[in-house]
Amino acid sequence: MKYFFYILCIALVLGCQNSSKETTKIEAKQLGYSVKHAKGFSIEVYKDFAIIEVEKPWPNSNKNYRYLVQYTSTHDQVKGNFDAIISAPISSYILSSTTHIPSAESLGILDNLVGFPNTDFISSKEARKRINKDYITDIGQNQQLNTELVLNLKPDVFVGFSVDGANKAYSVFEKAGIPIIYNGDWVESTPLGKAEWIKFFGALFNKNKLAQQKFEAIEDAYYKTKQLETSAKKKPKVISGSLYNDKWYLPNGTSWQAQFIKDAHADYIYKDTSGSGSLALAFESVLNKASEADIWISPGSYTSYEAMLNDQPHYKKFKAFSTKTVYSVAQQKGETGGVLFYELAPNRPDLVLKDLVKIFHPELLPNYNLHFFSPLQ
Amino acid sequence: MQTSKSILLLSLCFVALLLLSLSLGSVYIPFTEVLKALSFQSLDNETWQYIIQNYRLPKTVTSILVGGALSLCGLLMQTLFRNPLAGPYVLGLSSGASLGVALVVLGSSSLGFGLSAEISERWIIVLASSLGSFLVMLSILATAKRLKDTMALLIIGLMFSSITSAIVNVLSFFSSSDELQKYIFWSLGSLGNLSWSEIGLLSICCGLGILLSIILIKPLNALLMGEHYATSLGINIKQTRLLVITATCLMAGAITAFAGPIAFIGLAVPHLTRQLVKTTNHIILVPSVVLFGASLLLLCDSIAELPFSELSLPINAVTSIIGAPVVIWLLVKQKYIRF
Numbered sequence: 050m051k052y053f054f055y056i057l058c059i060a061l062v063l064g065c066q067n068s069s070k071e072t073t074k075i076e077a078k079q080l081g082y083s084v085k086h087a088k089g090f091s092i093e094v095y096k097d098f099a100i101i102e103v104e105k106p107w108p109n110s111n112k113n114y115r116y117l118v119q120y121t122s123t124h125d126q127v128k129g130n131f132d133a134i135i136s137a138p139i140s141s142y143i144l145s146s147t148t149h150i151p152s153a154e155s156l157g158i159l160d161n162l163v164g165f166p167n168t169d170f171i172s173s174k175e176a177r178k179r180i181n182k183d184y185i186t187d188i189g190q191n192q193q194l195n196t197e198l199v200l201n202l203k204p205d206v207f208v209g210f211s212v213d214g215a216n217k218a219y220s221v222f223e224k225a226g227i228p229i230i231y232n233g234d235w236v237e238s239t240p241l242g243k244a245e246w247i248k249f250f251g252a253l254f255n256k257n258k259l260a261q262q263k264f265e266a267i268e269d270a271y272y273k274t275k276q277l278e279t280s281a282k283k284k285p286k287v288i289s290g291s292l293y294n295d296k297w298y299l300p301n302g303t304s305w306q307a308q309f310i311k312d313a314h315a316d317y318i319y320k321d322t323s324g325s326g327s328l329a330l331a332f333e334s335v336l337n338k339a340s341e342a343d344i345w346i347s348p349g350s351y352t353s354y355e356a357m358l359n360d361q362p363h364y365k366k367f368k369a370f371s372t373k374t375v376y377s378v379a380q381q382k383g384e385t386g387g388v389l390f391y392e393l394a395p396n397r398p399d400l401v402l403k404d405l406v407k408i409f410h411p412e413l414l415p416n417y418n419l420h421f422f423s424p425l426q
Numbered sequence: 427m428q429t430s431k432s433i434l435l436l437s438l439c440f441v442a443l444l445l446l447s448l449s450l451g452s453v454y455i456p457f458t459e460v461l462k463a464l465s466f467q468s469l470d471n472e473t474w475q476y477i478i479q480n481y482r483l484p485k486t487v488t489s490i491l492v493g494g495a496l497s498l499c500g501l502l503m504q505t506l507f508r509n510p511l512a513g514p515y516v517l518g519l520s521s522g523a524s525l526g527v528a529l530v531v532l533g534s535s536s537l538g539f540g541l542s543a544e545i546s547e548r549w550i551i552v553l554a555s556s557l558g559s560f561l562v563m564l565s566i567l568a569t570a571k572r573l574k575d576t577m578a579l580l581i582i583g584l585m586f587s588s589i590t591s592a593i594v595n596v597l598s599f600f601s602s603s604d605e606l607q608k609y610i611f612w613s614l615g616s617l618g619n620l621s622w623s624e625i626g627l628l629s630i631c632c633g634l635g636i637l638l639s640i641i642l643i644k645p646l647n648a649l650l651m652g653e654h655y656a657t658s659l660g661i662n663i664k665q666t667r668l669l670v671i672t673a674t675c676l677m678a679g680a681i682t683a684f685a686g687p688i689a690f691i692g693l694a695v696p697h698l699t700r701q702l703v704k705t706t707n708h709i710i711l712v713p714s715v716v717l718f719g720a721s722l723l724l725l726c727d728s729i730a731e732l733p734f735s736e737l738s739l740p741i742n743a744v745t746s747i748i749g750a751p752v753v754i755w756l757l758v759k760q761k762y763i764r765f
Contacts, residue, residue: 294611295618331738333477334452360548366476
């Protein structure tokens, strides 16, 4: 009992010593930034820091990744376990997918981008200028990153992506003190969900307000375009994809592309299919089902009717081919051959939807010029 | 008696599988309509007519040519090398073709050239594949002329395969995912989508190969006893060797160019046929192997099409998955290999 009393006294003294230590106050009131459409991440933004939680960096991932971004230098740790802690401002960073480039550009942070795998795929004019001046280093290919180049660049953060969570190079970078942050924009299945990943970059670079404004403008334009469908007179039947060998590859009915067709008030022939990735269907079933489709979008990498026919004489059996209503994104390319659509479309669904409304219902947008799509030559 | 029964059985199977292959597909078309379309009467449903005449019929003819000729190549190689493991690609032909295709499909990333949109991609692949096989064939023929030992050719063929697959690996390492996907799809083989002119070319190559094989029946039978025995019968070994290689290269090269490297059939069918006709005499074996191979590939193609479903499988997946267990079962049942 006597010993217990002494121990209690010592504990009290030590406790008082701890509580009398001065602390730096961290602003712990959440600012009103949140995620509405995206399913793969969430953000908690405070005045001095932000917590980004990436819930679905790749399909079937079973781990949530939590990242802490500190906006002010503070010695206090925010409570919780984090997969990476990043101190803003970020003076140098690496991106790994062309879909990240438009967000960086519209948030005005391209100047700090120091590395990118396979820079030839980048179409953005601003980014290309910086590549041509050697400000952005080509760090190899996504599955075969040049580890030495990345270690030498020693970025403050590496925004990576993974198809299955297995990327050996990333663990080497982490050991070398380079924080890896997973971006899962490509897993997102809705047009606005993909575009909302701009807020991920907003939270990372302390550009929350700007990201919010940019996204709201895109969201607003998307809904306004979608509203136009109420005055559409018809609902054209649409087919997509193309033959390779004797299989027809096309987007499934729950995909991002299928959502666009639906929102543009058209009838995608394979709207009732589901799955992950594209469908590979037998040619005869596609011919049987889709030969009478009115419009054909995204027929692979073809840019002319002649090229299509040279490759597959079967194409002539499709109504959309004979009525010359085939539209492709393959013709809008960047300086080094990267297809603009793959880079910018996830970030600008409003433009994709406008393009499709213009193609399906030209009378609704008489003065609009197509941005990504163009009729085949 | 046993042999003639077997050949009759094979012929009946062939006809049945031919009709099966033409009637089964993702789209259900009644058998009466199939027969009408085949006799070139017009159907009420124009799409059905197109599917049968312009898709299923060319695919069926391709299956017959590919299955028959590849099996014959396998037989020729097994007899020439007196090795039950030899197949049509043992000389490195498919490796040469793969290298040709890899250079044009994967080359754009790593070598700065590749497919251009102006020329049809299919023809570029066919040309690249033919050129690859042809160069390997020339090297093999040049080597065959200088070598006394047939077994050394087998080793050289394997070496060719190693070299080419190493180069393909390096090219793959530097390729984009789209290019890799294209190359892998090519390597999975495809029997559909050949135009009649392509089938015409393929038929000429296979026809010449079959003709050469028929001419070679006597020397092939002599080779079964070994090269010394064949020489004592007055067979010109070097000439026979060159003609066998030429026939194989013609058939296997053309098939790889138009349909990709079709797996398994060439290696397994000669064994299955020997077990069925119970002879090693090439007078019986040559026609039987062609019939058996054609029938087996027709069956594999019907399965690959996954009848009445919109999906379908690559032909190579089916040939090996279905074929290999059958061969294992047969050999275990027979307890020994007839060779």
